[in-house]
Amino acid sequence: MKKLSIILFVAIIALNTKTVSANQITSAATSSVLVSHSDKENRLTKEEVNRMINRLKEMRAMDASTLTSAQKHELRKEVLSIKAKLMYPAYGGVYISAGALLLIIILLIIFL
Numbered sequence: 001m002k003k004l005s006i007i008l009f010v011a012i013i014a015l016n017t018k019t020v021s022a023n024q025i026t027s028a029a030t031s032s033v034l035v036s037h038s039d040k041e042n043r044l045t046k047e048e049v050n051r052m053i054n055r056l057k058e059m060r061a062m063d064a065s066t067l068t069s070a071q072k073h074e075l076r077k078e079v080l081s082i083k084a085k086l087m088y089p090a091y092g093g094v095y096i097s098a099g100a101l102l103l104i105i106i107l108l109i110i111f112l
Contacts, residue, residue: 003110010106014099044085052082 044052059075067075096104 007106007110010103014097014103049086052086056082 056079059079062075064072064075
């Protein structure tokens with residue numbers, strides 16, 4: 001009964017922890033484990049990266065007051081897509097929260 005209550009307590013704590021998504025990398029992200037694969041096909045070349053950075057610079061240099069709201073919306077979408085490609089070029093990985101990792105370790109200790 002004591003083991004069951006401990007396991008339930010740990011499970012409740014683990015399920016109530018907040019996972020850290022890739023878009024919210026902060027100091028709390030160090031408590032998460034990222035397991036990613038390294039596909040060389042998904043990597044960006046230096047030319048592509050330079051082209052994207054130059055496009056971002058062009059967009060920042062634009063005068064946004066002359067654009068319509070639809071054009072501004074398209075511009076924002078393009079900026080976000082370029083930033084996402086530059087920040088996370090591998091497009092993959094499994095994110096495990098600290099609570100889930102703790103639960104896995106405890107269960108491994110108990111069952112092994």
